[in-house]
Amino acid sequence: MRAAEKEKGKKDLSLLGVDDFEKRGFKIHDANHQPLTGFDALLAVTDLASQFLLEEEEEEEEEQRQKRLMREKALKRPVMKKKSFLDDDKEWFQKDYSRFKKKILRSSINDKVHEMPENMRKLIDSMNGNNIMIVIQKNLYFTDTNEHYHRMSIPEKQIRSADFLTQEEKEWVNNEGGEMTPLFIQPSLAVSELVFKRWAMAKGDSNKCSYVYVLTCGWNDVISANHLKQGDKVQLWSFRINHQLCLALSRVAANHHHHGS
Incomplete structure (x- = not known):
């Protein structure tokens, strides 16, 4: 996928709506149905941004998997993907993930x-x-x-x-x-x-x-x-x-x- 296409598919956090929060279980009103304070709202946006980041990674992983399957069918043989191993959580990550995304996950995994x-x-x-x-x-x-x-x-x-x-x-x-x-x-x-x-x-x-x-x-x-x-x-x-x-x-x-x- 070209860089421009990737940018087009990313969630624009400057245009967040009520549905973005509610579909992910984020409440934007308190127990009295009053809007959250400005500070609490900022924290909620930060949490939601982290959720978007994980979602983008999962979508990218699925996209890469589909591409590998298509190449395997075309070549009639398995195509090995480059991987790196994180000992702490026993999970494989692709090396071509962006450094920024890996840093977010590794901050807790490698701790x-x-x-x-x-x-x-x-x-x-x-x-x-x-x-x-x-x-x-x-x-x-x-x-x-x-x-x-x-x-x-x-x-x-x-x-x-x-x-x-x-x-x-x-x-x-x-x-x-x-x-x-x-x-x-x-x-x-x-x-x-x-x-x-x-x-x-x-x-x-x-x-x-x-x-x-x-x-x-x-x-x-x-x-x-x-x-x-x-x-x-x-x-x-x-x-x-x-x-x-x-x-x-x-x-x-x-x-x-x-x-x-």
Whole structure:
């Protein structure tokens, strides 16, 4: 695709409309149906821009895949694509992706994973928990901490341990639209339950959609009780008790945040 065609296909963020926000689950009014403040609106636009970036990458990846299939059919032999390997998330990326797009994803994927807090590990041990895995390490976004959205997103491309779900759990959540209510350890070590599910997010005016796991139904209480705020770096862990999925959320200390990369 020529550069001009690429530019033509990109979303013009200067012409965002209400539909752009609502189709992706972004609320533009508060609980009293009043418009968001200027600052909150700016944060929402920033979050939406990040979503557009991921969508563009997925569309580009699909376009490249279709081109390879066409070349393979023409040549009657496989065409190998150039790849680079990111050890942290076990996922292949094409080398011809733009540096800017790769930097956005790698900022979280390549970030050093810090050890689970010792007091949290001891609590899990006391509950006879095992098979601890890191699911994701991320900075909380505006939509993760704003009560109007009542959920924490877990983008599939940022997941560190793809096998934190069993095959049966994947089929239930991914294919059948089911939800799970795992035991959940908060950063304060309080124990509760949250709903874990997978959301489909519409991609603009097309019939395509992207998928993201979320923690919801009780997430606002976790935010409030643990004083979590936008920009905080957190880690979501999975573990098992009697083979049942459990989750734990820890907060990376500020000194690790600055020096642990």
